[in-house]
Amino acid sequence: MTDLHLDHDLIRRYNQPGPRYTSYPTAPHFTEAYGPDDFAEDLTAGSTNTPLSLYLHLPFCRSLCYYCGCHVVITRDPDRIERYLEALKREIDQTAARLDPNRPVAQVHWGGGTPTYLSPEQIRDLGTHLRERFTFAAEAEISLEADPRTLTEERVAAAAEVGFNRMSIGVQDVNRKVQDAINRVQPTEQIEDAVRWARDHAFESVNFDLVYGLPHQTPERFTNTLDAACRLAPDRIALYSYAHVPEIKKHQRVIDEEALPSPDEKVRLFGRALERLTGPAGYRFIGMDHFARPDDELARAQDQGDLHRNFQGYSTRANAEVVAFGVSGISQLDGAYAQNVKALPAYYDRVDENRLPTYRGYRLTADDRLRRHVIMQLMCHFHLDKAPVEERFGIDFDTTFETALEWLRPMEADGLVTLTAEAVHVCPPGRLLIRNVAMAFDAYWTAENEQPVHAQTV
Ligand code: SF4
Structure with missing residues (x-):
């Protein structure tokens, strides 16, 4: 995809903090007026034919990476993990009881935290529990996130035994100076082992997570990381931008701000990745941080118009409803979003009292559904x-989206989009700024913000 040329001036002008549209409306619009009873009602009302996508949040990690933006609990106490798994199984039971037992599970994802911090026995036990409560489709996509530092072949074997067929490996950066600065030292051999074990145990797809914008990253150092990643030939690569928000994530204060790349340097790091990955390495830019081999299911789904987006990123299971378990998990039903409590004590209280641990959510209006459809397309x-x-x-597009089309005019002038009587088309330079295009259709965003051409750069 050589047409995806990075125009630094355009990126600089349009690059601004904004939603990633893993949902619409986005999580800040969820409200506590939506609670466990609403979620129970929406769960039960779901169409029995709609497939399910199950997300399990396993928040535990052995040590804290300073750049971490996830909802994590650092512990080396096995009893704490055991206590959580008991509650998680109870929540699964409570939720499963509200769903038609024949609804097919098309997708499962274990995220965290570090799901592979569980012991092989715990992985087997939880995986089996899930299979006993739901009906899995034969071709279900079952994935988990893995940290090479705590992964062992026994864990990979246990995951394969309970049906996992996809693994997402946290690579981030292979340079020791960067790894020291983020408190995540992992020799490349550990990543190689993880890939070999996944392949040996018949995992169909391996994804690498890389992060740019970390302290001490330079284009040269990051090229080493990209080359090391490409040598191991993962099927997919997720390339995330590090968000430095020490006022929200207090542990990020430990990161030396002087060592962070400037916004311009960050754009160069991204440019280097784009060049490397879509050049000789042969990956396709799927959209928003994601790259895949052209024969990977994600790329094929994009070709067939079957790609979807949810809280886990891009998904090939287009019409599935996401049901989430565990602290902070977010369910995405056809007509509503529901998020679980974030703190462990509150989670245990709710689940022990046989209540769903929902603490906030959102029921979509007809206008939200329309805009969600447009943004996701x-x-x-x-x-x-x-x-x-x-x-x-049942709308007239140009009348309903008059403001959005107006908002897109400067982007058309800049060559990011083409607007015709029949369609809105995003041109290659606009694909790298796809969320700016999407923001035009976001009623909440356009009501609160200026047009993106006037917005501040990062
Ligand atoms: S392993 Fe992942 S989830 Fe855990 S602290 Fe590090 S970045 Fe965060």
Whole structure:
């Protein structure tokens, strides 16, 4: 995809903090007016034919990486993990009881934290519990996140035994200076072992997570990381931008701000990755941080118009409803979002009292559904035909989205989009700024913000 040239001036002008659209409306719009009873009602009302995507949040890690933005609990106490797993199984039971037992599970994801911090026995036990409570589709995509530092072949074997067929490995950066600065030292041999074990145990797909914008990263150092990653040939690569927000994530204060790349340097790091990955390495830019081999399911789903976006990023299970378990987990039903409590004591209290641990959520309006559809189409396919949207939602596109189209005019002038009577098309330079395009259709964003061409750079 050599047409994905990085125009530094455009990126500088449009690059601004904004939603990643893993949901619409985004999580800040969730409200505590939506509680466990609402979620119970929405769960039960779900169509029995709609497949399920199950997300399990396993928050435990052995040590804290200073750049971490996840909801984590650092512990070396096995009893704490055991206590959590008992509660998690209880929550699974309480939720499963509200769903049609024949609804097919098309997708499972264990995230965290570090799911592979569980022992092989715990992985087997939890995986089996889930299979006993739900009906898994034969071709279900079952994935977990793995930390090479605590992964062992026994853990990989246990995961394969209970059906895992995809693994996402946290690589971040292979340079020792960067690793020291983020408190995550992992020799490359550990990453190589993780990949070999995944392949030996018949995992169908391996993903690497890389992060740019970390302390002491330079284009040269990051090239080493990209080359090391490409040598191991993962099927997918997720390339995340480090968000330095020490006022929210207090532990990030430990990071030496002087050592962080400037916004311009960050753009150069991203440019280097784009060059390397979509050049000779042969990956395709899927959209928002994600790259995949052209024969990978994600790329094929994009070709077939079947790609979808949820809290885990891009997904090939287009019509599945996400049901989440564990602290901070977010469920995404067709008509509502629901988030679990974040603190362990509150989680245990709720689950022990046989209550769903939902603490906030959101029920979508008709306008939210329409805008969600438009935003997800653009995020996944970089193109939107107006006629099918008009037919599906009974609207006149140009009238309903007059403000959005107005908002897009400067982007059209900059060559990011093409606006015709029939469609909105995102041109290659606009694909790297896809969320700016999506923001035009976000009623909450356009009501609160200036047009993106006037927005501040990062
Ligand atoms: S292993 Fe992952 S989740 Fe755990 S602290 Fe490090 S970055 Fe955060």
